Amino acid sequence: MSTDTPPSPRERALRHVAARSSGGPLDPRWRLTVNFHPDRAAGGRPILRAMAEDGVYLPQFATGTSNGGLTAHPGGDRWNWESRIFGGAYDRAVPRERPVYGALNFRDRAVGAAPRFGSSHFRLAAATLARATFCYPDSAAEPTAFGTADRCPLVEMAEADTSDALDDYVEAQVHGPVRFDRDVEALVLDPSYRGTDVEAAARELPCPVEWHGGFRLTVEELRRHPGYRGPEYVELGAEIAVDGLLDPRVVGDAVRTGRHDPQALKRVWHCLARFGPPAPYRAGRVAVAVPAHDAV
Incomplete structure (x- = not known):
C-alpha cells in the first residue's frame, strides 16, 4: 500500500501550468505586485486592519471583495476561469487555499504593475516568483498563453501589444499563503493617504511602508477624455472632485458615502489611473468607453 502524499492543489496547479508553458526564465530582479485600494473594507472591517489581523493576503474567494469582478463563487466566472487555467486543481479546495492575484512588474513602475486595480500595492519578495504562474492577457479574457518563472514567453507578448496602458500587465497568480511578515518587501501607498487612518493602519502591518509619487487628475484634464470610459463618468468625477x-x-x-454606484466610481478611478499617474505610462491606444458590466 502506497504511503505517498497526494500533491496539494497548489502543486497540481503549478504542474498543470508548467506543462503548458514555454520560453526562457524571467529576470529574477523583477517583482510581483498586488495592487489594491487601501481605504476600502473587507467583511465590515477596514481592509488594512483586516490584513493586519489575518496576517496573510487572502484571495477573493475568502474575502468576497475585489477591485475587479465579484465572481469568485462556485459557478461564477472567476471559479470557471481558475478551473480552466489550473486544470481543476482548486475545484474542491477551501477558499483560503486559492491563489492571490497580482502582476509582474517587468516595467518597474513605481505605482505597481497593474494600477487598474488600485492606487497602492504590495511589492512581493523575490522568492514568490518560484510559486507563481502567469497568463497574458488577463484571465478574464480566457488566455491561451501561460508561463512560470522558469518558462515564460509573456513579457515579449505584452511588449509587442498595443493595448491600453491600464491593460498593459502580465497577470500573476501566487500559489500558497502570502504572509506580510515573510513574503512582502513593502506596502507602497499613494501620498494622498499621508497622516490618515490608512497610514496608521498600514503601520500595523509587519512590513515596511513606502510612498510613490501620487495619482492626481484635474477636472480640466478629465474633461479632455470623455470617450475613455464614457462622458457620464467624467461628470461623476467632476461631481466628487475636491477643489x-x-x-x-x-x-x-x-x-x-454610499451615494454612488461603486461600479461607476470604479470607472472614475480608471480615468484617474490612466490620465493622472505620477509618471507616464508607455504610449498606447486610448480605449473606447467600456460597458457598465465589464468584468475587471
Whole structure:
C-alpha cells in the first residue's frame, strides 16, 4: 500500500501550468505586485486592519471583495476561469487555499504593475516568483498563453501589444499563503493617504511602508477624455472632485458615502489611473468607453 502524499492543489496547479508553458526564465530582479485600494473594507472591517489581523493576503474567494469582478463563487466566472487555467486543481479546495492575484512588474513602475486595480500595492519578495504562474492577457479574457518563472514567453507578448496602458500587465497568480511578515518587501501607498487612518493602519502591518509619487487628475484634464470610459463618468468625477482635483483619497471618500454606484466610481478611478499617474505610462491606444458590466 502506497504511503505517498497526494500533491496539494497548489502543486497540481503549478504542474498543470508548467506543462503548458514555454520560453526562457524571467529576470529574477523583477517583482510581483498586488495592487489594491487601501481605504476600502473587507467583511465590515477596514481592509488594512483586516490584513493586519489575518496576517496573510487572502484571495477573493475568502474575502468576497475585489477591485475587479465579484465572481469568485462556485459557478461564477472567476471559479470557471481558475478551473480552466489550473486544470481543476482548486475545484474542491477551501477558499483560503486559492491563489492571490497580482502582476509582474517587468516595467518597474513605481505605482505597481497593474494600477487598474488600485492606487497602492504590495511589492512581493523575490522568492514568490518560484510559486507563481502567469497568463497574458488577463484571465478574464480566457488566455491561451501561460508561463512560470522558469518558462515564460509573456513579457515579449505584452511588449509587442498595443493595448491600453491600464491593460498593459502580465497577470500573476501566487500559489500558497502570502504572509506580510515573510513574503512582502513593502506596502507602497499613494501620498494622498499621508497622516490618515490608512497610514496608521498600514503601520500595523509587519512590513515596511513606502510612498510613490501620487495619482492626481484635474477636472480640466478629465474633461479632455470623455470617450475613455464614457462622458457620464467624467461628470461623476467632476461631481466628487475636491477643489477641481481627483486623487485616490477623494475617490475612496466618495465610495464610503454610499451615494454612488461603486461600479461607476470604479470607472472614475480608471480615468484617474490612466490620465493622472505620477509618471507616464508607455504610449498606447486610448480605449473606447467600456460597458457598465465589464468584468475587471
